[in-house]
Amino acid sequence: MIPASPKPASSSAQGSAGDEAISPYRVFTRADWAALRAHTPLTLSDDELERLRGVGDPVSLDEVRDVYLPLTRLLNLQVAAYRQLQVLRDAFLGRPSQRAPYLVAIAGSVAVGKSTFARVLAALLARWVDHPRVALVATDGFLLPNKELEARNLMHRKGFPESYDQKAMLRFLAAAKAGDATLSVPVYSHVDYDILPGKFDTIERPDVLLFEGLNVLQTAPGVSVMASDFFDFSIYVDTDEASVADWFLERFLLLQRTAFQNPDAYFHRFADMDREKSIAFARDVWRDINLPNLRDNIAPTRDRADLIVRKQADHSISEIRLRGAV
Numbered sequence: 385m386i387p388a389s390p391k392p393a394s395s396s397a398q399g400s401a402g403d404e405a406i407s408p409y410r411v412f413t414r415a416d417w418a419a420l421r422a423h424t425p426l427t428l429s430d431d432e433l434e435r436l437r438g439v440g441d442p443v444s445l446d447e448v449r450d451v452y453l454p455l456t457r458l459l460n461l462q463v464a465a466y467r468q469l470q471v472l473r474d475a476f477l478g479r480p481s482q483r484a485p486y487l488v489a490i491a492g493s494v495a496v497g498k499s500t501f502a503r504v505l506a507a508l509l510a511r512w513v514d515h516p517r518v519a520l521v522a523t524d525g526f527l528l529p530n531k532e533l534e535a536r537n538l539m540h541r542k543g544f545p546e547s548y549d550q551k552a553m554l555r556f557l558a559a560a561k562a563g564d565a566t567l568s569v570p571v572y573s574h575v576d577y578d579i580l581p582g583k584f585d586t587i588e589r590p591d592v593l594l595f596e597g598l599n600v601l602q603t604a605p606g607v608s609v610m611a612s613d614f615f616d617f618s619i620y621v622d623t624d625e626a627s628v629a630d631w632f633l634e635r636f637l638l639l640q641r642t643a644f645q646n647p648d649a650y651f652h653r654f655a656d657m658d659r660e661k662s663i664a665f666a667r668d669v670w671r672d673i674n675l676p677n678l679r680d681n682i683a684p685t686r687d688r689a690d691l692i693v694r695k696q697a698d699h700s701i702s703e704i705r706l707r708g709a710v
């Protein structure tokens with residue numbers, strides 16, 4: 385179903401008036417998008433949603449109804465079409481039909497709520513009978529271990545392109561797309577603030593693989609293969625800089641009262657820091673690390689996504705842009 389009165393894409397942070405005229409996106413208000421749910425049933429309860437919410441990320445059941453259900457309906461149709469295409473391609477190649485997972489990338493700033501978005505989407509997609517096996521992988525598993533970051537003087541560049549083992553990430557995506565039966569991903573711990581040596585998560589034959597991280601849509605000069613070569617669909621979780629700066633600060637203060645109280649936490653030394661110093665510290669980390677990374681490496685990838693969800697200052701999603709639906 386197509387909404388009665390489509391709107392042209394409004395100007396973007398990077399776009400000029402000229403770009404606006406040639407935007408590949410169709411812009412939906414939340415209400416227009418919600419109408420595309422059709423009869424997709426709500427399969428999550430409030431309790432289940434509570435368990436999926438991230439620290440300080442207040443996604444509501446209304447938002448699940450209005451935003452996530454139409455999206456799962458769209459993805460369900462896309463997966464069906466993708467599978468038909470695979471069958472046809474294998475027939476062309478004269479080989480037995482092979483099944484590879486449908487890969488969905490989720491990008492956005494630090495603290496924008498990618499993990500919650502991905503967890504809720506994964507839970508909803510897994511309730512569809514035609515793709516019950518949904519795996520979720522975060523790209524932090526592909527960060528270089530702290531020892532290596534220290535050796536390269538990159539401890540203050542965590543999350544920047546050079547802080548990841550790009551080759552390992554591409555190898556993983558290639559293996560996933562090749563339909564490998566068992567996939568293994570290194571584990572990053574927010575408690576240790578480091579990769580856990582020798583620890584891997586194992587994923588077996590997912591129908592859909594969600595791949596979430598700030599770097600998933602990045603390209604690099606002179607590089608011929610990039611992560612997005614392996615994606616079937618991509619989503620960018622967007623908001624304005626001021627909102628995400630506040631969310632980062634609020635989350636830091638919340639983690640301070642919870643996760644940092646754990647004596648084993650890397651950030652335990654900040655557990656009892658007074659409020660004023662804590663605010664100053666979190667603002668510094670934002671200003672010196674996460675904001676420059678957002679501006680230089682993350683936000684410029686936004687307009688490569690198939691879908692952009694735009695959050696307001698209260699974290700709620702107010703607008704959705706869909707590529708190719710103009």
Ligand SMILES: Nc1ncnc2c1ncn2[C@@H]1O[C@H](COP(=O)(O)OP(=O)(O)O)[C@@H](O)[C@H]1O
Pocket residue numbers: 438439492493494495496497498499500574575639643651
């Ligand atoms: N220092 C920390 N200690 C514990 N959990 C953390 C810490 N920093 C981030 N997290 C959690 O890690 C996840 C990923 O965070 P982040 O990379 O900022 O992306 P996003 O907020 O977009 O999901 C979130 O669930 C967040 O709450």
Ligand SMILES: CC(C)(COP(=O)(O)O)[C@@H](O)C(=O)NCCC(=O)O
Pocket residue numbers: 494522523524525542543544596597598599669673674
């Ligand atoms: C681990 C992260 C780089 C996010 O990684 P991602 O899962 O997006 O690959 C980020 O959460 C982080 O720790 N940044 C370092 C600066 C900071 O402490 O906020």
